[in-house]
Amino acid sequence: MIAAQLELDLEVFTGPFDLLLTLVLREEVDLLEVELADVVVSYLDHLESRGELDLEVATEFIVLIAALLELKSRLMLPSEHDELLDDLDPGEAAEELLARMLDARRYRRAAEYLTQLLADEHGHRFRSAPPPAFLRRVELDASRQVYDAGQLGAAIGGMLRLPPPIDLQHVGVPRVTVAERLTHLRAILRRGIVSFDEAVSGADRMTVAVTLFALLELYKQGEATWTQDTPFGPITLAAREVAPAVRSVA
Amino acid sequence: MSPLAAIVEALLFLSSEPVPEADLAAAAEVETDELRAALAELEQAWAPGARGLVLRRLAGGWTLATSPEAEAAARRLLAKPRTPPLTPAQAETLAIVAYLQPVSRPEITRIRGVAADSAAGTLLERGLIDEAGRSPFGAVLLRTTPLFLKLFGLDSLGDLPDHGQWDPTPEEEGDLRERLTRAGEARLGGPAAPVQPGFEDEVAGFEPAAQSVADAAVLTPQPS
């Protein structure tokens, strides 16, 4: 079997993986409605029933599912397309795409060459034994300063720099779940329009990240929208009045 | 064997890394010409097939290595397994670093179409690539190491074939273009699908167009 022929039985779609891909690309099935986790589960079930792992099929599957995940995550975000491709008309975009694929192919070939080169070297081994200590002993008196100790201090400073340290001393390991953050977001959205900064004020990085996940989920469910005027600018959240099923199930 | 060749032989035996000619000459306190004569003598003595060792020019220096005939016995004697071969992802990442160095991870990701973090991590761990400072945008830049040259049997990066050699041929490009044109169509409706109009029209039908085209290509299984 090839991964494309994996039979799926999902809420929104029944049939081969292959066809699902095509329908998604034709936008006849809304990717936002497809639970990709279920596709993965189907594949794992299939693997289990087969009792063996075909690496090539597994690789193909991972490539396909990763592409779907990327596409889906992009759809879930307010549309910020690849600027380069966006500025082009569809014909030019296809050319740009072709160029990228040719580039990828070029390096795949170079990779095959390197793999062969390494295989050809297989029979050669090098001696790794350290030379006897008496031959290595450096005459301390003969050595002079060549390095600046400031380099070490600067390196320490660099490692202290980023990102802003989290104070874990009183809180222990942060434990925060998407469910908690969903509840939190729903609660504050009931009060009206709110900024993301307010929604996560005082929270640590992990909580901010999980809150963003929760926000994606709300967006997917049609419960919330958000706007951001500039990259890294403030994000404004608003509840959506409409019922979740705005997008029809195919 | 000349006394100088004997000394150079001992120096190479003691060094775990390839030794540049200048270092050998300085250690033996001879001129480069004399050193080269001694190396030529050693190259004869350690010619491939003659003995259990061969003299090789790698990573900008000279080194002794075992000959392939001894590989099976060496494997039996040394319990420690050899390092595993590269996975395809590692080989691709390494090829990109080798040809484009210094290059950042995001750039590698852009070329490969998938993230290379785990592959790059393994290559770093194995010492085949290392960090070469940071790009103006703060991304760590990567480059290959002398160990890469040594293990791949190269004297310098200049020994890598011109990367134009890997350029797809016009026929392949045409073929790829055609495959791209058919993306999303051939499989629609199963094997009996009718041939659809041209790809450009197809693309124009996508909304949002350009990005979906990009994704469509990712979704098209490529021949390996």
Add this chain to the structure above:
Amino acid sequence: MSPLAAIVEALLFLSSEPVPEADLAAAAEVETDELRAALAELEQAWAPGARGLVLRRLAGGWTLATSPEAEAAARRLLAKPRTPPLTPAQAETLAIVAYLQPVSRPEITRIRGVAADSAAGTLLERGLIDEAGRSPFGAVLLRTTPLFLKLFGLDSLGDLPDHGQWDPTPEEEGDLRERLTRAGEARLGGPAAPVQPGFEDEVAGFEPAAQSVADAAVLTPQPS
């Protein structure tokens, strides 16, 4: 040279310790008699005075060693401090060892966010750092050497510059080790790997036993 002698030569070249006859015979898959004949052949080829190496029979078995004539040149090659500019990874690793010594490799990895094995290996090889026993968890501890002080123009470790000069957040509380470990963890996005219950508190609490926290990394699978 007979093929068997060539193989034995390669085996002796690869071994840092003397190899017993029985091990050589097993690896080459020959009887002891055949092996002895091959060794006799090698003894001729590597007779004292003939080449840069000599074949020696020691208590534990057979070994190749450099001939005394090469000793002076070997010292000139090996005993000279090698001082090319430090790479960013080497500078970071050396700085951690210098300021926190003794420190284990897992702790360095934890602070840097990437494995430092290759950088640490180079620093060891150049004699800037060396091993200083083991931590209670069995990890090798590293410290700087007298050569390090010399090459950095320091009289003692007390002369290391005050890192506060480069500290981006001097107002932060906590000692250097604790802060570096925290920053390293933060770079990895918090305790990244699943940890055992109970054990977790130890890691998160950063109790004064900073060393055991560092060693914990050995037990905790790290993302590569």
